[in-house]
Amino acid sequence: MIGIPARLAALRRPAPAHLAPEVIARTGLADRYATRPSPLGPVLVAFTSRGVSLVDLATDPAQFAAAYRERFGREVVPAEALPPRLAAAVDRALAEGRTRGVPVDLAELSEFQAAVLHLAAEIPAGEVRPYGWVAREIGRPGSDRAVGNALATNPVPLVVPCHRVVRADGHFGRYSLGADANKRLLLAAEGLAVEEYEALAARGVRYLASDTTGIYCHPTCRHARRITAQHRVEFRDERVAAQAGFRPCRDCRPMAA
Amino acid sequence: MRHRIGMEALPAVLAADRDAAFPYLVRALIDGIYSGALRLTGSGADAEDITQEAFLRAYRALGTYPAERIRELRLREWVWVIAANLCRNQARSRQRHPVEALSADARVADPAPGPEALALAFDYDEVLASHLARLPWAQRSAVVLRHVTGLPYAEVAAALGRPEGTVKADVHRGLQQLRAALEEER
Numbered sequence: 001m002i003g004i005p006a007r008l009a010a011l012r013r014p015a016p017a018h019l020a021p022e023v024i025a026r027t028g029l030a031d032r033y034a035t036r037p038s039p040l041g042p043v044l045v046a047f048t049s050r051g052v053s054l055v056d057l058a059t060d061p062a063q064f065a066a067a068y069r070e071r072f073g074r075e076v077v078p079a080e081a082l083p084p085r086l087a088a089a090v091d092r093a094l095a096e097g098r099t100r101g102v103p104v105d106l107a108e109l110s111e112f113q114a115a116v117l118h119l120a121a122e123i124p125a126g127e128v129r130p131y132g133w134v135a136r137e138i139g140r141p142g143s144d145r146a147v148g149n150a151l152a153t154n155p156v157p158l159v160v161p162c163h164r165v166v167r168a169d170g171h172f173g174r175y176s177l178g179a180d181a182n183k184r185l186l187l188a189a190e191g192l193a194v195e196e197y198e199a200l201a202a203r204g205v206r207y208l209a210s211d212t213t214g215i216y217c218h219p220t221c222r223h224a225r226r227i228t229a230q231h232r233v234e235f236r237d238e239r240v241a242a243q244a245g246f247r248p249c250r251d252c253r254p255m256a257a
Numbered sequence: 258m259r260h261r262i263g264m265e266a267l268p269a270v271l272a273a274d275r276d277a278a279f280p281y282l283v284r285a286l287i288d289g290i291y292s293g294a295l296r297l298t299g300s301g302a303d304a305e306d307i308t309q310e311a312f313l314r315a316y317r318a319l320g321t322y323p324a325e326r327i328r329e330l331r332l333r334e335w336v337w338v339i340a341a342n343l344c345r346n347q348a349r350s351r352q353r354h355p356v357e358a359l360s361a362d363a364r365v366a367d368p369a370p371g372p373e374a375l376a377l378a379f380d381y382d383e384v385l386a387s388h389l390a391r392l393p394w395a396q397r398s399a400v401v402l403r404h405v406t407g408l409p410y411a412e413v414a415a416a417l418g419r420p421e422g423t424v425k426a427d428v429h430r431g432l433q434q435l436r437a438a439l440e441e442e443r
Binding site: 005007012015016019020022029073074075 | 276277279280283284287288289290291292295296305308309312313316381382385386389400401404405406407432435436439
């Protein structure tokens, strides 16, 4: 008789890996994800009833699901597609860079990080703002470093365009989705004249103004891009602009002196 | 809540927050339930269906229980009561409507040619599994729960709704039958 119990114990088989997430999904306790195209290649977009909760490059779905479980304590399972309205908003953000108003679920984040990300989502495609500007806009002037950290750990890159926030000296800085170089690539794809902007920032120019309107802007603001060469005035500092009688643009809201 | 919760703590956590704790229950029990269902039904597909259904029924039932009842639950045997019933119903309907050879899709062997020893070991398992599948339900259920899933006798008895003494006798007879069947083959 000895031997048979041991052989019976050897008949144990682990449940197939897909089974537990499926069971949990059927109770309605799992979140879901779908694959969408993006300028950086296919991405996995996870969502809850509130909106997009996690975005990453579609390299390894199993790794994505494990990271999701680790981060949220919930399962995530593949969905056929995103719900139609969310799909439309996400595709607008991914394909055209129109990130404003895309529903996101930032419930797991601190109030500070959520504020940073909500603000970043308002920056139009092809435009950039410095970290210090974000800090000031959310009512926490001087918290540039914390803003940088909040953007570096953005769980929903591309949908919240953390790539549109850059260093004040014009360097684009680090980027968490794939390689650092992707930040520059994304901005170029959105229509930013990357080299021109870098050259300007390297000369210390922070603002561009028009001597016909008397308004100064961030260099990538759509109003600044319309200023013709003979009317264009460059400023390194908002105080100098103010002393020269210029006022800040109401759209891109450069620092008021 | 992100990290592991021990089985002893799980009833209290489930009573406090069913939705947050339920995934931990699934992860803790799923391999045992699946293994048992696989050997009770002889089919991987049936075992998956039964595992899913058992957990879904457990989840729904938890929603109707008062918190004090959930705190008292012996979770493993409780889920096994549900799973064992599903397995028995499945076995009965398979008897009435036989579809395929019982262990055909229970085979887990790698179809790619591997080391010969490994292939032999899998066949060895399958021979035993097919003898197991031919035992009458009373013996098969007791043997599988006791020796494949490794439940203690008290839990086997509770899961199957039979007295512990009866279950012990069923396991004993089942093992004798298996040994006789294996010896006959030599």
